Amino acid sequence: MNCTDAQNLFNRYMDGELGSKKSTILEEHLEACPACRESLGQLRTLVEQAERMPMTISPRRDLWPGIRNRIEEGMAISTTKEVGIGQIGWPVRSLIAAAAAILIITASVVTVRLFSDGFDSLERFYAGWNQGLVTLAAMEKQYLGVTKDLIYSMGECEDNLPESAREIIEHHLEIIESAIEDSRIALIENPSDTKLQSMLSTTYRQKVELLHWTAQLLTQL
Amino acid sequence: MDRVFALCLRLTASEERAQQLTQDTFVLAWEKLSSFRGEAAFATWLHRLAVNTVLQDERARRRRRERIVSAEDASLIVEAYVVPTPEDRIDLERAIAQLPRRARTVFVLHDVEGYRHEEIAEIMKTSIGTSKAQLHRARNLLRKMLAR
Numbered sequence: 001m002n003c004t005d006a007q008n009l010f011n012r013y014m015d016g017e018l019g020s021k022k023s024t025i026l027e028e029h030l031e032a033c034p035a036c037r038e039s040l041g042q043l044r045t046l047v048e049q050a051e052r053m054p055m056t057i058s059p060r061r062d063l064w065p066g067i068r069n070r071i072e073e074g075m076a077i078s079t080t081k082e083v084g085i086g087q088i089g090w091p092v093r094s095l096i097a098a099a100a101a102i103l104i105i106t107a108s109v110v111t112v113r114l115f116s117d118g119f120d121s122l123e124r125f126y127a128g129w130n131q132g133l134v135t136l137a138a139m140e141k142q143y144l145g146v147t148k149d150l151i152y153s154m155g156e157c158e159d160n161l162p163e164s165a166r167e168i169i170e171h172h173l174e175i176i177e178s179a180i181e182d183s184r185i186a187l188i189e190n191p192s193d194t195k196l197q198s199m200l201s202t203t204y205r206q207k208v209e210l211l212h213w214t215a216q217l218l219t220q221l
Numbered sequence: 222m223d224r225v226f227a228l229c230l231r232l233t234a235s236e237e238r239a240q241q242l243t244q245d246t247f248v249l250a251w252e253k254l255s256s257f258r259g260e261a262a263f264a265t266w267l268h269r270l271a272v273n274t275v276l277q278d279e280r281a282r283r284r285r286r287e288r289i290v291s292a293e294d295a296s297l298i299v300e301a302y303v304v305p306t307p308e309d310r311i312d313l314e315r316a317i318a319q320l321p322r323r324a325r326t327v328f329v330l331h332d333v334e335g336y337r338h339e340e341i342a343e344i345m346k347t348s349i350g351t352s353k354a355q356l357h358r359a360r361n362l363l364r365k366m367l368a369r
Binding site for chain 1: 222223224226227230236239240243244247248251254263313314328332333335353356357360361363364367368
C-alpha cells in the first residue's frame with residue numbers, strides 16, 4: 001500500500017467502515033509511515049474539534065420582533081381570507097404572545113427532552129391530538145386532567161425552582177392563560193368557528209407543554 | 222433561537238441569510254405547530270425544520286440563479302461572530318465557511334450536528350454514498366486548509 005492508497009482509506013477507517021483486512025493493511029502502513037500518521041492525526045483532531053464546536057451563536061440583532069410581526073401579519077391575512085377580520089373579536093395578540101412564549105422557552109432549552117415521562121393522561125392527550133380524533137370538548141376535559149396531573153407531580157419540588165426561572169414560567173403561564181381566556185370569549189360569540197377551535201386547542205397544548213417542561217426541569221434539579 | 226441561528230449561520234455562511242432563515246424557521250414553527258408530534262423532542266423538530274428551511278431556500282436561490290455567498294464574505298462574517306474564542310476554533314469556523322456548499326452542508330450536519338448519513342441523504346434528497354463522499358471531501362479540504 002502506498003501513501004495515496006492509505007489516505008483514500010482514512011475517512012472510512014476513522015468512521016469504522018473499513019473491513020478488518022483493509023484496516024490491518026492500513027495500520028501496517030501507518031506504522032511505517034510518519035507522514036500518513038500525521039495526516040490521520042490531523043483528520044482526527046479536525047473531527048474532534050467539530051464535535052466540540054459551540055451549538056449556539058447569538059444573532060447580533062434581536063430577531064423576535066420580526067418573527068412576531070410576521071406571525072401577526074400572517075394571521076391577519078388568513079383571518080381576512082376566511083372570515084373577514086372585522087367580523088369577530090380575534091384574540092390575535094394574546095395568541096401570538098403565547099406562541100412566541102412557548103417557542104422562546106422550548107427553543108432555548110434544547111437539552112431538555114419533552115414527552116419522556118409516564119403520565120398516562122398526558123400520553124392520551126398527545127395521542128388524541130396527533131390522531132385528530134378528539135373534539136374540542138373532549139380535549140378540554142383531557143386538558144384539565146393533564147394540567148391537574150402535572151401540577152400535582154410538580155408538587156413540593158416547585159420550591160426547588162430558582163426564583164428567576166419561577167418568574168419566567170409564571171409570566172408565560174399568565175400569557176398562555178390569557179390567550180385561553182380570550183379564545184374562549186371569542187368562541188362564545190362564534191361557537192362553530194373551526195379556526196378558533198383549532199387555536200384554542202393549540203393554546204391548551206402550549207400550556208400542557210410548558211407545564212410538562214417545568215415538571216421535567218424539576219426532576220433534573 | 223441561538224441554536225437555530227448557529228445552524229443557519231454555519232449552513233449558509235451568511236449573516237443576513239442566517240438571520241432571515243432563523244426568522245423563517247420560527248414563523249414556520251408557529252404555522253406548523255399543530256403538526257408537531259409529541260413523540261419527538263420539540264428542539265429536535267425545530268432543528269429539522271431549520272435544516273429544511275435552509276435547504277429549500279438554497280434550492281429556490283439556485284432556481285433563480287442567485288449568487289449565494291462568496292468565500293470571502295463568509296470568512297468575514299464567521300470571523301465577526303466567533304470572537305473571542307480559541308484560535309483553532311476561529312480557524313475551523315472560517316475554513317468551514319469556505320467549503321463548497323454541499324460539502325459544507327454534509328460536514329455541518331454530520332460532524333458538527335451529529336446527523337447520520339441516512340438522515341442527511343433523506344434531507345438532501347441524495348444517496349448515502351453521495352453523503353459520505355461529500356463528507357470525505359469536506360474533511361480532506363478542511364485538513365488541507367488548516368494545515369497551511
